[in-house]
Amino acid sequence: MIELQGLLLELRKGESIRSIHKSSGHHKTIIRALKEIAMGHHWLDEHAPIPTEAEIQAVWDSQHVDSMTKPHALDVLSEDFTRWMSEGMSIVVMHTLANETIPCSEATVRRYLHRRFPSLPEPVVPRFHEPGKVMEVDFGFLGYLEDEAEGRARKAWLFSARLRYSRKAYRKIVFSLESSVFFACHIEAFEYFGGVPAMVTPDNLKAAVIKASWEDPLVNRVYRSLAEHYGFTISPCRPATPQHKGGVESDVKYVKHNYWSLLRDREHHQGHDTPRYKEAVRFLAEWNSTIAETREIAKVGKTVLELFAIEEPILLPLPPARWESITCAVAKVAVDWRVQFQKAFYSVPYRYIGQQVLVQATRQTVRIFYDSQEIAVHSRATHPWQHLVNPAHGPPQAEVYLATCSRGLVQACYAMGINVGLMAEAILEDRAVDAIRPLRALVGLKNRFPATEIDQVCEKLLRIGVIGYTSVKNEISHERAWSTCSRPIFRFARRKEYYEEALHG
Numbered sequence: 119m120i121e122l123q124g125l126l127l128e129l130r131k132g133e134s135i136r137s138i139h140k141s142s143g144h145h146k147t148i149i150r151a152l153k154e155i156a157m158g159h160h161w162l163d164e165h166a167p168i169p170t171e172a173e174i175q176a177v178w179d180s181q182h183v184d185s186m187t188k189p190h191a192l193d194v195l196s197e198d199f200t201r202w203m204s205e206g207m208s209i210v211v212m213h214t215l216a217n218e219t220i221p222c223s224e225a226t227v228r229r230y231l232h233r234r235f236p237s238l239p240e241p242v243v244p245r246f247h248e249p250g251k252v253m254e255v256d257f258g259f260l261g262y263l264e265d266e267a268e269g270r271a272r273k274a275w276l277f278s279a280r281l282r283y284s285r286k287a288y289r290k291i292v293f294s295l296e297s298s299v300f301f302a303c304h305i306e307a308f309e310y311f312g313g314v315p316a317m318v319t320p321d322n323l324k325a326a327v328i329k330a331s332w333e334d335p336l337v338n339r340v341y342r343s344l345a346e347h348y349g350f351t352i353s354p355c356r357p358a359t360p361q362h363k364g365g366v367e368s369d370v371k372y373v374k375h376n377y378w379s380l381l382r383d384r385e386h387h388q389g390h391d392t393p394r395y396k397e398a399v400r401f402l403a404e405w406n407s408t409i410a411e412t413r414e415i416a417k418v419g420k421t422v423l424e425l426f427a428i429e430e431p432i433l434l435p436l437p438p439a440r441w442e443s444i445t446c447a448v449a450k451v452a453v454d455w456r457v458q459f460q461k462a463f464y465s466v467p468y469r470y471i472g473q474q475v476l477v478q479a480t481r482q483t484v485r486i487f488y489d490s491q492e493i494a495v496h497s498r499a500t501h502p503w504q505h506l507v508n509p510a511h512g513p514p515q516a517e518v519y520l521a522t523c524s525r526g527l528v529q530a531c532y533a534m535g536i537n538v539g540l541m542a543e544a545i546l547e548d549r550a551v552d553a554i555r556p557l558r559a560l561v562g563l564k565n566r567f568p569a570t571e572i573d574q575v576c577e578k579l580l581r582i583g584v585i586g587y588t589s590v591k592n593e594i595s596h597e598r599a600w601s602t603c604s605r606p607i608f609r610f611a612r613r614k615e616y617y618e619e620a621l622h623g
Contacts, residue, residue: 121171122152122171122174122175122178123168123169123170123171123174124142125138125142125144125148125149125152126152126156126161126168126169126174127168128141128142129149129152129153129156129162130161130162130164130168135149135150135153152174152178155174155177155178159177161174190230190234191220191222192216192220192222192226192227192230194219194220195216195219195220196234198215198216199212199216199230199231199234199235200235202215203231203235209224209227209228209231210224212227212231213227213228247282247283248283249283249284249425249428249429249432250283250313250315250316250429250432250433250434251282251283251315251316251317252281252282252283252315252316252317252318252319252353253279253280253281253282253307253315253317253318253319253350254278254279254280254282254318254319254320255277255278255279255280255303255304255307255318255319255320255321256277256278256320256321256370257275257276257277257278257292257295257300257321258275258276258278258370258371258373258374259273259274259275259276260274260275260276260291260373260374260378261273261274261378261382261393262274262392263291263293263392263393263394263395263398264390264392264393264394264395265293265395266394266395266396267395271392272293272395273293274291274292274293274395274398275291275292275293275295276289276290276291276292276370276373276374277289277290277291277292277299277300277303278369278370278373279303279304279307280369281311281315281426281429283425283428283429284422284425284426284428284429285369285415285422285425286311286411286422286423286425286426286429287369287406287410288303288306288307288310288311289369289373289402289406290303290306291395291398291399291402297340298443301340301341301344301441301443304318304344304348305344305440305441308348308436309436311430311433312430312433312436313430313433313434313435313436314348314349314350314433314434314435314436315350315433315434316350316351316434317350317351317352317353318345318350318351318352318353319353319354320341320352320354321354339444339446339476339478340443340444340445340446343441343444343478344441347437347441348434348436348437348441349434349437350434372410373410376405376409376410377401377402377405377409377410380401380405381393381397381398381401381402384401385397410422411423411426442480442481443480444478444479444480445460445478445479445480446476446477446478446479447459447460447476447477448474448475448476448477449474449475449477450472450473450474450475451466451470451471451472451473451475452471453471454529455467455468455470455471455511455512455513456505456507457475457477457486459477459479459484460479460499461499461502461503462499462502462503462504462505462506463503463504463505463506463507463532464477464484464486464494464496464499464506465494465496465505465506465507465508465511465512466486466488466493466494466511467493467494467511468511468512468513470488470493473488475487475488475493476488479498480498481498482497482498483495483496483497483498484496484497484498484499484506494508494511496508501535501536502536503532503536503539504532504533504535504536505529505532505533505539506533507533524546524554524557527542527554527557527558527560527561528542528543528546528557530561531557531560531561534561534564534569534572534573535569535570535572535573535576536573537573537574537576537577537580538560538569538572538573538576540576540580541560541576541579541580541585541590542557542560544580544585545557545560545585545586545587548585556586556587556588557587559587559591560587560590563590563591563594567594571594572590572594575590575593575594575597576590578593579593
């Protein structure tokens with residue numbers, strides 16, 4: 119509300135509208151309108167009593183209401199403006215639509231809406247935060263940094279994980295927004311705080327939330343695994359409502375306006391127009407400990423460190439071991455009841471043929487899920503295009519089918535190793551002989567020798583162009599004999615019995 123009595127006193131002193139505008143900062147239109155009212159009520163007469171602020175405001179408001187009731191050219195669109203505002207249109211859009219009927223400027227539309235449709239500020243309900251309850255996380259773009267390792271300027275982002283109660287934050291400069299960076303920063307933040315909050319509120323990043331919704335967000339499987347390991351609850355930010363994590367949003371702005379400005383100024387004075395990455399990391403740690411964490415929080419009366427001293431004992435304890443990252447992918451079950459995942463094949467029960475399943479892998483294990491239910495588990499493949507098959511997953515008579523069908527036998531060979539499968543393919547290409555018997559015999563070698571040994575022999579024979587089951591069997595036998603004999607045994611050397619038979623024959 120404008121204090122009109124003070125302006126009236128300046129007018130009674132004979133000050134010009136221009137000088138009052140310069141001294142008070144109020145618009146000349148307001149001062150001119152007050153002067154007209156004062157002249158109409160003889161308030162400028164030096165012998166007249168000075169009206170009270172309430173009396174001046176009453177006359178001012180009545181004049182203002184009268185001006186609002188005066189007809190306006192845009193009144194013909196009043197109903198349209200009401201509808202457009204209810205639909206949430208911006209003033210730019212409303213001006214575009216209104217201008218099609220009544221030529222006008224955007225400023226005219228803005229003033230008309232301000233007078234005819236005054237809006238009251240929405241009340242704000244202060245929130246009181248519980249220690250150890252919530253941590254908010256987000257990425258914010260900083261600018262470009264000179265990466266000394268690569269010798270080029272790169273886009274840099276700030277990862278901020280901020281405890282809502284104490285305002286203590288783990289901040290890190292990163293060059294990537296990939297999921298692996300997002301998860302690693304979480305782990306580092308928990309270790310930095312020395313504990314885990316009960317709830318984490320991320321932005322609607324793809325790394326955290328696959329599909330943003332109001333009531334039932336589909337949480338990323340990997341992020342859920344991280345939450346289960348550390349014991350926190352994921353509470354994603356509602357779509358298009360960044361105020362739900364306004365603390366960390368403010369923290370990103372605070373860092374950009376304070377730390378980033380100081381860093382750029384320091385680097386500029388040292389001759390670096392683009393700040394250096396190593397110096398940015400070093401200065402962030404210094405700024406964080408000497409400025410960010412020692413500042414006193416407004417309306418609280420305590421520093422960040424003092425508040426964190428209250429919050430730290432309430433945080434959940436860290437687990438004994440770090441979380442092991444997992445990889446997830448969606449795959450379709452093929453007709454051979456296998457799914458392909460990162461250049462390897464894994465079997466699932468045959469009844470899931472044609473279904474979409476979720477593959478979740480660690481460095482040692484691959485687990486396959488359908489509708490959140492685990493349907494298969496395998497050891498991780500050790501080489502490309504390996505087939506890991508559980509015979510129990512196959513349909514009835516699956517083993518009989520594999521033993522009588524050439525393609526089934528080839529699949530069985532691939533399950534023994536990629537090179538065994540390639541050897542089977544080469545045998546099958548020889549149209550001069552029936553491939554069923556040698557393929558069966560090749561599959562049968564797994565009952566006598568380890569699959570890895572068979573695969574190594576097949577790889578050696580394929581390299582020199584030797585194809586055939588007999589060659590594989592003989593080579594394995596020869597290598598085993600060589601490894602157990604103290605003297606050399608040549609593969610094509612004739613036995614001594616051959617010469618004895620020839621001598622007495």
